[in-house]
Amino acid sequence: MESKIITTDFLIIGGGTAGCYAALTFCEHSDKKVLIVEKAGIKRSGCLAAGVNAINAYISAGHSPQDYVDYAVRDAGGIARRDLLLSMSEGLNRTVRKLEALGLTILKDENGGYVTRGWRNIKINGERIKPILAEAVKNQSQIGILERVNVFEYIVKDNQILGALAVSIDEPIFYTIYAKTVLCATGGASGLYKPNNPGFSRHKMWYPPFNTGAGYAMGIRAGAEMTSFEMRFVALRCKDTIAPTGTLAQGVGAKQINAKGEVYESKYGVTTSQRIYGTVRENADGNGPCYLKTTGITPAQDEELKKAYLNMCPSQTLKWIENGKNPSDENVEIEGTEPYIVGGHTASGYWIGNDRQTTISGLFAAGDVAGGCPQKYVTGAFAEGELAAIAAAEHIGQARAVPVDQMGIANTKRWLEGFLGRSQSDIITDTLEDEMQSAMDRYAGGISQNYSCDEECLQTALQKISGIERKLPLLSANNMRELLYILELRERLTLCKSVIAHLSVRKETRWHIFAERRDYPDKRKEFECFINSRLVGGELEVIKRELI
Amino acid sequence: MSILFESTRCISCKKCAAVCPGSLITVDETARIEHPERCWGCASCVKECPVQAIGLYLGEDVGGKGGRMTARQESTLLHWQIAKSDGTSETITVDLKDSNKY
Ligand SMILES: Cc1cc2nc3c(=O)[nH]c(=O)nc-3n(C[C@H](O)[C@H](O)[C@H](O)COP(=O)(O)OP(=O)(O)OC[C@H]3O[C@@H](n4cnc5c(N)ncnc54)[C@H](O)[C@@H]3O)c2cc1C
Ligand code: SF4
Ligand code: SF4
Numbered sequence: 001m002e003s004k005i006i007t008t009d010f011l012i013i014g015g016g017t018a019g020c021y022a023a024l025t026f027c028e029h030s031d032k033k034v035l036i037v038e039k040a041g042i043k044r045s046g047c048l049a050a051g052v053n054a055i056n057a058y059i060s061a062g063h064s065p066q067d068y069v070d071y072a073v074r075d076a077g078g079i080a081r082r083d084l085l086l087s088m089s090e091g092l093n094r095t096v097r098k099l100e101a102l103g104l105t106i107l108k109d110e111n112g113g114y115v116t117r118g119w120r121n122i123k124i125n126g127e128r129i130k131p132i133l134a135e136a137v138k139n140q141s142q143i144g145i146l147e148r149v150n151v152f153e154y155i156v157k158d159n160q161i162l163g164a165l166a167v168s169i170d171e172p173i174f175y176t177i178y179a180k181t182v183l184c185a186t187g188g189a190s191g192l193y194k195p196n197n198p199g200f201s202r203h204k205m206w207y208p209p210f211n212t213g214a215g216y217a218m219g220i221r222a223g224a225e226m227t228s229f230e231m232r233f234v235a236l237r238c239k240d241t242i243a244p245t246g247t248l249a250q251g252v253g254a255k256q257i258n259a260k261g262e263v264y265e266s267k268y269g270v271t272t273s274q275r276i277y278g279t280v281r282e283n284a285d286g287n288g289p290c291y292l293k294t295t296g297i298t299p300a301q302d303e304e305l306k307k308a309y310l311n312m313c314p315s316q317t318l319k320w321i322e323n324g325k326n327p328s329d330e331n332v333e334i335e336g337t338e339p340y341i342v343g344g345h346t347a348s349g350y351w352i353g354n355d356r357q358t359t360i361s362g363l364f365a366a367g368d369v370a371g372g373c374p375q376k377y378v379t380g381a382f383a384e385g386e387l388a389a390i391a392a393a394e395h396i397g398q399a400r401a402v403p404v405d406q407m408g409i410a411n412t413k414r415w416l417e418g419f420l421g422r423s424q425s426d427i428i429t430d431t432l433e434d435e436m437q438s439a440m441d442r443y444a445g446g447i448s449q450n451y452s453c454d455e456e457c458l459q460t461a462l463q464k465i466s467g468i469e470r471k472l473p474l475l476s477a478n479n480m481r482e483l484l485y486i487l488e489l490r491e492r493l494t495l496c497k498s499v500i501a502h503l504s505v506r507k508e509t510r511w512h513i514f515a516e517r518r519d520y521p522d523k524r525k526e527f528e529c530f531i532n533s534r535l536v537g538g539e540l541e542v543i544k545r546e547l548i
Numbered sequence: 549m550s551i552l553f554e555s556t557r558c559i560s561c562k563k564c565a566a567v568c569p570g571s572l573i574t575v576d577e578t579a580r581i582e583h584p585e586r587c588w589g590c591a592s593c594v595k596e597c598p599v600q601a602i603g604l605y606l607g608e609d610v611g612g613k614g615g616r617m618t619a620r621q622e623s624t625l626l627h628w629q630i631a632k633s634d635g636t637s638e639t640i641t642v643d644l645k646d647s648n649k650y
Contacts, residue, residue, distance in 0.1 A: 040569045043592075049569040050590035053648065107647035117650075125647050148571055169571055200550075201607040203570075203588050210570045210588070240610040241589075251650025306640055308648045310628055314591045314617060315606055321630045321638055322606065322615035 001172040001417055008035040008144065009396050010389075011179035013151045013164060013215065016046030017378055018367030019185035020133045021095065022385035022392075027142045030393035035144040037151055037166055037177065039484075040210065042134045046187055047208055047344075047368070048378070051127035051312040053247050055106075056377040057092050060116045065089030068120065072375040075271045077510045078528060079228065080347050081372035081548050087354050088373055091383030096122070099382075103132045117250050127311040129378070149175060152214060152487045153412060154182070154363070156222045157402045161363040164218075165412060169484050172420070174413050180399035181362045181392045184350070185385065188233075188342035188368035189213025191433070191488075192496050194441035194448070195338045196242060198434075204315070206235050206242045207340045215369035216341065217491030219350055220498055220535055225359040225543070227371040227532045228347040229495075230502035230515045232339035234451060236276050238292075239333040243316035245292060247308050248332060252301050254292040256334070258282045264290070272345070276336045277512035280450050291331035302326040336513065338447055341495060344368035344376040346514060351532055351545075355391035356384055359534075362395055364388040372530070418473075419483055425476035429485045432468050432475070436493060439464035444500050445516060454519040458504045465496045498533055498540065505531050505542050550584040550607060551593060552616065557601035564593035564602060595619045595626065603631070 010026055012019045015038030026034050038045055059065055068089040073080045096114075100106055107115040107123035114122045137143055151166040155178070163178040190207040203209040219226060236245050248254040255263045256279065264287075268278035279290045297305075305327055309316040320326055343349030349371030350358045358365050366384035367376070376384065440446055443461035445453035453461075472490055477483040508524040509517050530545040558578040565573040572581050573593060579601070581587065594602045600620055606612030614633030619626055624644045631637045 040571050041566045044567040044590070045569045049588070049592050053650075105645055105647045107649070123647050123649070125644065127642075128644060197607075197610050199607075199609040200585050201589075201610045203586055204607070204610055205588070208569060208588060209586070241606070247648070247650050251648075303640075304649045307642050308650050310626075310640060310642050311648055314594075314604060314628070315589050317628070317640070318604065318606060318615055318617050318630060319611065322613045322632060323611075 001174040001413060001420070003174050003176065003413065005176045005178070006035065007178045008033045009180050010034040010392050011164060011177055011182045012036045012185060013182065014038060014046070014185040014187060015042035015137070015145065016185060016187055016367065017048055018381040018385035019183065020137045021382040022183055022185065022366060022389040023137055023143045024140060025386045025389035026393055027140050029390055030396065031142070032393070032396055033144065034142060035146060035177070036137070037146045037149050039148065039150040039169065041147050042137060042145060043131055046211065048130035049208065050314070052129060052378055053126055053244055053308065053312050054117060055096060055122045055124055055379055056120065057375060057379045058096060058120055058122045059089065059093055060119045063119050065092070068092070071120070076231070076347055076374050078547065079231065079510065079530060080374050083354050083548055084352070084373035087387060088376060088380050088383045091386055092379045095379050095382035095386065099129070099132070102136050104129060121250070125311060150484055150487065152218070152491070154218050154222045155404060155409070156360060157405060159223070160361045160400065160402055162402060162404055165409065167416065167480060167483060169480050172480060174416065176409055178404070180396045181364070183364045183366060183388050183392060184215040184219065184369055185367050186215030186369050187211035188340055188344065189216060189492065189495055190340050191437070192341065192440050192492055192499065193338040193446040194437040196335065196447065197240070204242055206237055206244070206337050207342060211368070212488040212491055213341060213495040214491050215365070216349065217494040219358065220494055222360060223535050224363070225351040225532050225534045226498065227349065227351045227530050228502070229341060229499045229533070230506045230531060231346040231348055231511065232499065232514050233342045233345045234276050234339050234513050235337045236279060236334055237337050238316055239335045241313060241315045241319055242337060243309060243313040245334060247305065248292045248294060248327070251308065252294065252297050252305065254294045254332070256290060257293045257331070258287040258290050260287060273511040273514050279334060280336055280513060284450055289333050291333050293331050294327035295329065295331055297328045299328065302328050336447065336451070338441070339445065339451065341499065342368050343371050343373070344381055345374060347372050347374045356388035357391060362399055364392050416483065419475060419477040419486055422476040425474055427471055427474045429475055429482065429489055432471060433489050436465060436468050436489070436496060439468070440496055444496070444503060451513045452516040452518045453503060454517060455504065458500050462497065462500045465493055465500065469493045501533060501540050501542060502531050550587040550589070550605065551581060552603045552605060553579050553581070554601045554603065557599045559599055561598060563596045563598065567592045567596050591617070591619070595621065
């Protein structure tokens, strides 16, 4: 592989929602260099690729950021950082105004006010959101963009960030990127568990299959303190297409019903995890399948729904049309997805300060990769990107010059070249990925187990994942694309081990589905705390932290 | 979930390859997808193609019935065309300047 060295002031890893917004903010506060390194192309990379339905985090008139904090803490069963939630909530509406100024369409009433859906949602054209953001980034000449380059390791010395290592996904190029300060904005992780449709359509999932947990894994390996990995996220989605359901539930008021036509949501509660729990229980009790009741809506509503889905998940509209059945003709069947790790919905991710700095000096985190601050959604990712960029601009002046371990970098390059140089291995990356997903599904609370697990099976999961990890060095790559798949598998395996360790420590069931322990089916007072972890000398050390 | 290319239409402009969030598309003579099972189904490539050479379809394992979806942009309008397996087709037009009603 050819070596390329790049030096910048502010390195942003991941040109998604938080990363792009952070780059724009940084330019308002500093004239230093900023570089976004993105594994795909920024126009459509990450969660916003297909479009989103609405702005889910907005403070409407008559409400305050504190209301949002209270709501998010309640929904998370108390395990959420009030300080982080407040600083995020205070930024939400500001980010909406900025996006509107950049060209985002937002639905307005006759007085020019935003039309709200409930008190926290506003209606937008979500299909355009990423191209608008990417265009603003491309128009800002201070921002450098390196696309189709995958970051896989930090350069850290004495707990200070010095940059990151990356590889091109097209050509044999190994990048060493030095930076005074770094923002990790790589999003969350999918593909740890066996998905809803494990065959040909295995990537027809809700969370982007290309967000593979790189940021979490790099942090874990570098010894950063991480939080709440046991708080997995499972979404309630339309069967087969895994399309979002909020448009049906909140848009046309469709209720969750079981096969007998009974509305069941009131039986289980309405927090995010309870809604999925209800569906899982109804199925387990023989009352399934479950649906969103759309029959009886008007033809005009049918047409608007088809358009709304084209703006975020076109496959759902395709399904209605292919089947010749409108939502008014047939209820929409729903199911829970496989578990994801997503700090924008739950509290999993880096343990950070209010300035979004991680426990590694000079390394910041924002968006789905940052922990402690659930219910972030798009605008929360923007708000965190803003906070991190402002703090990073200040931090640049304080960064110390530390000598880099050149030998370590050269060894890493040789290790990668080993995969490329090896003759075709009998062990296939995809096969190991399937083994990992099956082990997580069966022993760490996947779909087939109705999301529940116990101590014994978690220990089995850990053994199996460690076994798969041991086979990793035997893999071979014919090209850079295949090398990328090996790196993605490696980061998923690293993350799986942390998820299992966290699930094992939280010996209670605080959130159904997200962390369902069948050996500890109730909440326990002693677990009113954060479960954090840190890799010390190759061992994962678990730390309980008091609520903040 | 995946995409199919109509090679005879493709003008090798590489626009689809540049936007795929999984960088799954390669363009030599014409565009192709080496690992169709890795497709997320986000339709970014479909919307980007200037000659409607890319059709989105639902895999049989998720109940797909052979329909294909292409998109054509005309100023701020996006015309989605769904060709069904029985030979009929349906078009839905979305104005990119409009907000969702729901
Ligand atoms: C399908 C879907 C629908 C949603 N709908 C809504 C909605 O209607 N309303 C709402 O408010 N919220 C919605 N959300 C949530 C919201 O979109 C996310 O929480 C938010 O966009 C996350 O931002 P992020 O910056 O953390 O991640 P992303 O925007 O995904 O950015 C992460 C970026 O990092 C890149 N990357 C990953 N790994 C690497 C690596 N190793 N090297 C380099 N680059 C890398 C990725 O390619 C990506 O571009 C939805 C999410 C999804 C997935
Ligand atoms: S639909 Fe999306 S994921 Fe699939 S090939 Fe096209 S751009 Fe890539
Ligand atoms: S965008 Fe369309 S025409 Fe251009 S390379 Fe892709 S398939 Fe071919």
